[in-house]
Amino acid sequence: MSTVSGTDISALTSGQFATVYNLFSLVIASMLFTALYLLLSRSRVAPRYRNALVVSATVCGIAAYHYFRIFENFKESYPPGATVAADHLLSNIEFNEAYRYVDWLLTVPLLLVETIAVMALGRAASKTLLWKLVPASALMILLGYPGEIAQGMGARALWGGLSTIPFLYLLYVLFVELSKSLDRQPVQVQTSIKRLRISLLALWGVYPIAYLFPIIGGDFFGGASGFVLRQTGYSLADIFAKAAYGLVIYKIARVKSGLEDPEYDDDHASPTVASNTGDRNVPSPV
Amino acid sequence: MSTVSGTDISALTSGQFATVYNLFSLVIASMLFTALYLLLSRSRVAPRYRNALVVSATVCGIAAYHYFRIFENFKESYPPGATVAADHLLSNIEFNEAYRYVDWLLTVPLLLVETIAVMALGRAASKTLLWKLVPASALMILLGYPGEIAQGMGARALWGGLSTIPFLYLLYVLFVELSKSLDRQPVQVQTSIKRLRISLLALWGVYPIAYLFPIIGGDFFGGASGFVLRQTGYSLADIFAKAAYGLVIYKIARVKSGLEDPEYDDDHASPTVASNTGDRNVPSPV
Numbered sequence: 001m002s003t004v005s006g007t008d009i010s011a012l013t014s015g016q017f018a019t020v021y022n023l024f025s026l027v028i029a030s031m032l033f034t035a036l037y038l039l040l041s042r043s044r045v046a047p048r049y050r051n052a053l054v055v056s057a058t059v060c061g062i063a064a065y066h067y068f069r070i071f072e073n074f075k076e077s078y079p080p081g082a083t084v085a086a087d088h089l090l091s092n093i094e095f096n097e098a099y100r101y102v103d104w105l106l107t108v109p110l111l112l113v114e115t116i117a118v119m120a121l122g123r124a125a126s127k128t129l130l131w132k133l134v135p136a137s138a139l140m141i142l143l144g145y146p147g148e149i150a151q152g153m154g155a156r157a158l159w160g161g162l163s164t165i166p167f168l169y170l171l172y173v174l175f176v177e178l179s180k181s182l183d184r185q186p187v188q189v190q191t192s193i194k195r196l197r198i199s200l201l202a203l204w205g206v207y208p209i210a211y212l213f214p215i216i217g218g219d220f221f222g223g224a225s226g227f228v229l230r231q232t233g234y235s236l237a238d239i240f241a242k243a244a245y246g247l248v249i250y251k252i253a254r255v256k257s258g259l260e261d262p263e264y265d266d267d268h269a270s271p272t273v274a275s276n277t278g279d280r281n282v283p284s285p286v
Numbered sequence: 287m288s289t290v291s292g293t294d295i296s297a298l299t300s301g302q303f304a305t306v307y308n309l310f311s312l313v314i315a316s317m318l319f320t321a322l323y324l325l326l327s328r329s330r331v332a333p334r335y336r337n338a339l340v341v342s343a344t345v346c347g348i349a350a351y352h353y354f355r356i357f358e359n360f361k362e363s364y365p366p367g368a369t370v371a372a373d374h375l376l377s378n379i380e381f382n383e384a385y386r387y388v389d390w391l392l393t394v395p396l397l398l399v400e401t402i403a404v405m406a407l408g409r410a411a412s413k414t415l416l417w418k419l420v421p422a423s424a425l426m427i428l429l430g431y432p433g434e435i436a437q438g439m440g441a442r443a444l445w446g447g448l449s450t451i452p453f454l455y456l457l458y459v460l461f462v463e464l465s466k467s468l469d470r471q472p473v474q475v476q477t478s479i480k481r482l483r484i485s486l487l488a489l490w491g492v493y494p495i496a497y498l499f500p501i502i503g504g505d506f507f508g509g510a511s512g513f514v515l516r517q518t519g520y521s522l523a524d525i526f527a528k529a530a531y532g533l534v535i536y537k538i539a540r541v542k543s544g545l546e547d548p549e550y551d552d553d554h555a556s557p558t559v560a561s562n563t564g565d566r567n568v569p570s571p572v
Contacts, residue, residue, distance in 0.1 A: 008370060039326065047330075048552045054326045058319050065315055077370075094300065094370040098308040106315060149301070 009227045010090050012078050016228045017088040023235045024071040028064055034243035035060035038250060046261055049253035052117035056246035059107045059114065063242050066103035073099070100234060101145045104207075107242060108141055109134040112170075115196060118249050120256070121181050129181075132173050140166040144211065153215050160211055167208075171201065186259050189252045196248055199240065206237035295513045296376050298364050302514045303374040309521045310357040314350055320529035321346035324536060332547055335539035338403035342532035345393045345400065349528050352389035359385070386520060387431045390493075393528060394427055395420040398456075401482060404535050406542070407467050415467075418459045426452040430497065439501050446497055453494075457487065472545050475538045482534055485526065492523035 012020070038057040042050045077095040078088035112133040116126050140163050147159025174197055185193055210230040213221045220226055258265030298306070324343040328336045363381040364374035398419040402412050426449050433445030460483055471479055496516040499507045506512055544551030 051327070051330065054323060057326075058323050061322065062315055062319050065318070066311075069311060090370065092366040092369055092372070094304065094366075096304065096308070098304060099311065102308055102312045102315065105312070106319075149304075 008090060008095060009224045011087045012224050012227070013087055014081075014085055016224055017078055019228055020074065020231045021071075023232060024067055024074060027067045027235045027239055028071060030239050030243045031060045031064035031067060034246055035064060038246055041250060044257075044264065045250070045253040046257035046264055048120055049118060049257055052114050052249055052253055053246075055110055055114040055117060056249045059110045059242050060246055062106050062110075063103055063238060066099045067238075070096075070099050097148055098145070101141060101148065104141045105138060108137045111200070111241065111245065112137055114246070114249050115200075118252050118256075119181060119185060119193065121184075125181060129173065129178065132177070133170060136166040136169050136173070140170065148211070153217070156211075156215055160208065160215075164208070167204070174200065186256060188259065189255050192248060192252050192255075196245065196252075199245065199248075203237045203241040203245075206233050210234055210237075294376060294381060295510045298374045298510050298513070300367075300371050300374065302510055303364055305514055306360060306517045307357070309518060310353055310360060313353045313521045313525055314357060316525050316529045317346045317350035317353060320532055321350060324532055327536060330543075330550065331536070331539040332543035332550055334406055335404060335543055338400050338535055338539055339532075341396055341400040341403060342535045345396045345528050346532055348392050348396075349389055349524060352385050353524075356382075356385050383434055384431070387427060387434065390427045391424060394423045397486070397527070397531065398423055400532070400535050401486075404538050404542075405467060405471060405479065407470075411467060415459065415464065418463070419456060422452040422455050422459070426456065434497065439503075442497075442501055446494065446501075450494070453490070460486065472542060474545065475541050478534060478538050478541075482531065482538075485531065485534075489523045489527040489531075492519050496520055496523075 035057040038053050038060065042053050045053060073093070073096050076093045077091055079091050081087050081089065113130065116129055116133070119126075121129070143159055143163035143166070145159075147156040147163070150156050150159065178197070182190060182193060210233040213226045213230050216222070216226075221229075254264070254267075258267075321343040324339050324346065328339050331339060359379070359382050362379045363377055365377050367373050367375065399416065402415055402419070405412075407415070429445055429449035429452070431445075433442040433449070436442050436445065464483070468476060468479060496519045499512045499516050502508070502512075507515075540550065
């Protein structure tokens with residue numbers, strides 16, 4: 001009984017350890033500074049879109065917190081060997097995959113909240129959509145977790161299957177019900193919003209694939225290489241699904257703000273400079 | 287004499303340890319980021335409601351601090367065994383339930399303060415209510431604590447009983463005296479405020495039930511399973527009673543702000559877009 005969750009790997013080569021370690025640090029930096037950037041950019045969108053930015057920043061902040069924990073936990077679980085080139089053997093401290101589930105339980109519903117927030121639908125339409133999306137997404141995560149910590153592959157498959165039910169419902173709401181509201185978005189952002197939706201589908205697809213690795217099993221998927229690949233998949237999917245996703249939310253908010261209020265359409269036009277051919281004679285505000 | 291407080295458990299399985307550990311981390315993330323979110327959302331409510339948000343954020347911040355302490359303390363009290371699958375045996379460091387009482391002593395009165403603040407009653411009415419609610423809630427916590435650390439079950443029951451007296455008085459003030467002020471709240475938030483009150487009652491009910499576990503005793507409630515269930519109950523009740531509660535306070539403040547000043551009713555109207563599609567023709571407030 002050397003494994004707690006069926007996913008603990010007894011040894012990583014120094015190269016495998018370094019790969020995962022550096023990836024985790026990349027995720028921390030991406031999440032933390034995307035969160036700060038989004039917060040610092042709030043005043044560049046109209047007030048009605050600021051909540052979408054704050055929620056996006058919160059998602060990245062929560063992910064940064066969890067990756068910081070995962071990073072520290074990983075160092076403790078696979079301490080260095082006798083030399084820099086030696087294998088990192090699993091210590092008596094479990095590598096805790098549950099941090100990811102805790103993270104997703106909080107961030108996946110919030111990603112749906114930020115998506116609805118940036119669309120700025122009517123109050124009733126927003127409420128109806130959120131009452132479907134948020135509970136279904138939380139249920140999807142909660143049902144996946146027992147499978148992740150289960151000893152047997154049968155239980156892993158069963159809970160994974162159950163978790164797919166709310167996932168399919170989410171797809172229905174996003175791709176059927178949400179489409180009605182999409183037509184009312186400005187044409188300039190319709191493509192971006194459709195891409196958001198597609199990227200949710202594509203990125204969320206990474207998680208169940210990584211989840212299946214131990215079931216696929218074999219020397220590769222069931223061993224250290226599978227572990228490294230799974231951590232790589234989770235980490236990159238998290239960067240795209242949270243940090244990059246938040247930046248697209250910001251871009252949509254910025255375009256919509258500019259369309260609705262010229263005050264926010266100030267990115268590229270620089271009237272003073274343009275009309276004066278490079279010479280400025282506008283007094284600086286003191 | 288292996289127990290200090292009658293609630294210390296000599297060993298946890300690795301699964302029990304992981305469950306409690308992950309729950310504590312969930313509470314830290316929930317409290318910390320709810321506090322930040324509430325602080326960042328201040329400008330979205332009218333000035334008169336901002337104190338309710340700051341107090342709600344303070345409650346979540348205080349809870350995040352205490353759960354950080356509890357989390358570190360828990361790791362020290364139940365260190366890992368020889369392998370990741372081994373039991374976690376109680377070390378020479380007590381698992382300190384008193385952190386919770388210190389937390390509640392500060393946060394429970396503040397939860398009542400934020401509730402009264404969001405109602406924006408007259409100065410005299412607020413003052414009268416707070417002079418009843420705050421001392422009674424502090425007394426409720428203070429009287430519970432000697433029972434928590436008592437060796438005997440008799441003392442636990444006695445102090446628990448004494449603590450119930452201010453609790454019943456609180457219920458009287460919230461459900462009888464507060465009802466007069468409730469009628470003067472806008473109809474749009476009356477239901478939310480009534481739900482707040484009900485959730486206070488329901489969630490505060492979790493604490494005395496968890497408190498009774500060692501008295502109920504037996505293999506389950508008196509042992510490691512009861513410990514895990516009690517920590518789960520406390521943790522989830524804290525998330526709902528503080529973080530979720532704070533978000534409902536924010537929602538009430540936001541609705542009331544929008545009713546009192548159109549500047550704050552800006553979430554969903556998207557004037558430019560709306561006039562293009564013809565379904566709304568409200569001019570944008572400039």
